[in-house]
Amino acid sequence: MANNNFCCKCKTGQATIRIRHAFYCHDCFLFAVVGKYRTILGKSRSMNRAKGKVLLACSGGPSSISMLHMTKEFMHVEPYAKKKIQVLDSALVCHIDESALFEAQNGSTQKMKEMVEKEFPNMDFLSSSMQDIFLKDFTKDADLDTVLKGMDGSSDYDYLVKPIKQESTLNSETDRIDRLRELFNGINKNTAKEDLYWHIKMTMLVTLAKKEGCSYIFMGDTATRQAIKMISMTGKGRGYSIPFDIGVENDITFPGLTILRPMKDMLSKEIGLYNRFKDLEKYVIPPTDFNTGKPAKSSIERLTEEFITTLDRDFPSTVSTISRTASKLTPLNDMDLSKKCAICNMPYQAGIEDWRRRITVTNVKDKSPDAIPNEEKKKLDDSMIDMNEYLCYSCQVDMKDYKNDTVSRLPPYSVKAILDEYLINDNDEE
Numbered sequence: 001m002a003n004n005n006f007c008c009k010c011k012t013g014q015a016t017i018r019i020r021h022a023f024y025c026h027d028c029f030l031f032a033v034v035g036k037y038r039t040i041l042g043k044s045r046s047m048n049r050a051k052g053k054v055l056l057a058c059s060g061g062p063s064s065i066s067m068l069h070m071t072k073e074f075m076h077v078e079p080y081a082k083k084k085i086q087v088l089d090s091a092l093v094c095h096i097d098e099s100a101l102f103e104a105q106n107g108s109t110q111k112m113k114e115m116v117e118k119e120f121p122n123m124d125f126l127s128s129s130m131q132d133i134f135l136k137d138f139t140k141d142a143d144l145d146t147v148l149k150g151m152d153g154s155s156d157y158d159y160l161v162k163p164i165k166q167e168s169t170l171n172s173e174t175d176r177i178d179r180l181r182e183l184f185n186g187i188n189k190n191t192a193k194e195d196l197y198w199h200i201k202m203t204m205l206v207t208l209a210k211k212e213g214c215s216y217i218f219m220g221d222t223a224t225r226q227a228i229k230m231i232s233m234t235g236k237g238r239g240y241s242i243p244f245d246i247g248v249e250n251d252i253t254f255p256g257l258t259i260l261r262p263m264k265d266m267l268s269k270e271i272g273l274y275n276r277f278k279d280l281e282k283y284v285i286p287p288t289d290f291n292t293g294k295p296a297k298s299s300i301e302r303l304t305e306e307f308i309t310t311l312d313r314d315f316p317s318t319v320s321t322i323s324r325t326a327s328k329l330t331p332l333n334d335m336d337l338s339k340k341c342a343i344c345n346m347p348y349q350a351g352i353e354d355w356r357r358r359i360t361v362t363n364v365k366d367k368s369p370d371a372i373p374n375e376e377k378k379k380l381d382d383s384m385i386d387m388n389e390y391l392c393y394s395c396q397v398d399m400k401d402y403k404n405d406t407v408s409r410l411p412p413y414s415v416k417a418i419l420d421e422y423l424i425n426d427n428d429e430e
């Protein structure tokens with residue numbers, strides 16, 4: 001295999017593993033992989049300020065399983081450090097069940113639960129299903145009976161909706177599963193489906209983390225995933241919020257909560273080997289999404305994945321180069337954090353509206369808050385709302401792929417975010 005058969009680190013062990021151009025023995029490989037995790041925790045601004053309870057987002061994919069295992073090691077003592085220090089004291093494994101959307105995920109919750117009980121007994125386990133997004137638990141003070149109805153007359157630059165009351169159709173689990181499926185079936189393109197799916201999942205994780213008193217969410221994004229996201233998100237027009245979407249540490253978007261990506265320097269191959277050496281492969285649930293089994297052109301993300309993994313085969317530095325670049329991105333200084341997109345919860349660029357108005361001719365009325373008389377402010381009955389005013393550019397683009405009545409199936413958190421922002425001085429009449 002190698003020119004010399006010795007490990008590049010210890011120089012004495014038999015080299016059995018090749019990562020890019022370097023050869024490692026079994027022990028040095030594990031040490032190097034775990035070291036990457038430890039470095040990220042060690043460098044974290046928030047971790048150095050205050051430790052706290054961690055929510056570990058666990059889909060069951062290979063990287064999330066490795067992350068659980070590494071976290072477990074840091075909950076006792078640092079396995080390879082001379083000074084034995086416990087880095088984390090309490091952790092909660094959180095699994096979002098996607099089986100309502102992807103049949104292959106049936107039974108994932110049970111499998112994760114059994115794994116946690118057996119392998120990670122000092123961690124708690126929590127799960128929620130995607131369709132629970134329609135429960136009040138995920139939208140404080142939500143009015144589940146109000147939906148947004150798409151109206152005629154929208155142009156390329158606005159998306160006119162009207163809030164209407166309807167008899168609640170979300171009473172049972174089956175109702176909520178139906179609503180979730182209708183929502184996704186009502187979106188034409190896989191790119192827009194994937195985006196919404198991801199935003200809903202993130203909203204759930206953040207809500208659960210806050211409810212459980214966690215100060216951290218650990219996400220299992222690998223270097224490979226981060227590189228794919230960086231390129232595909234740029235293509236989708238998410239450049240503005242990209243440092244938050246994929247950055248190693250985001251302590252800005254959600255007050256009191258830090259999102260950390262401790263796996264972000266690891267390659268998929270390293271994760272695969274780690275799981276094999278630690279006998280974790282049996283727990284891995286192969287990830288499924290809207291592109292599973294579809295050709296590369298089925299979405300921007302899928303196409304990017306194909307592009308990057310192919311490139312990386314011949315140029316093994318591709319992933320780490322892109323992912324290092326991604327880590328250097330920082331949010332703009334003058335970013336307005338008070339306004340968040342009603343679908344993806346990320347800050348959006350102020351002035352998109354003005355920019356759009358400048359380059360186009362529309363007859364949307366001026367809805368700056370001062371221009372609306374008080375009386376009108378309170379009434380939603382006959383309000384026509386341009387939804388685009390409450391969305392980031394990328395979510396606006398995705399909305400173009402929504403079929404006619406799909407907007408009326410959006411989760412309550414989005415509806416509430418839009419209406420709250422619209423009724424700035426909220427005076428509920430009922």
Ligand SMILES: [Zn+2]
Nearest residue numbers: 007010025028
């Ligand atoms: Zn070695």
Ligand SMILES: [Zn+2]
Nearest residue numbers: 341344392395
């Ligand atoms: Zn958005």
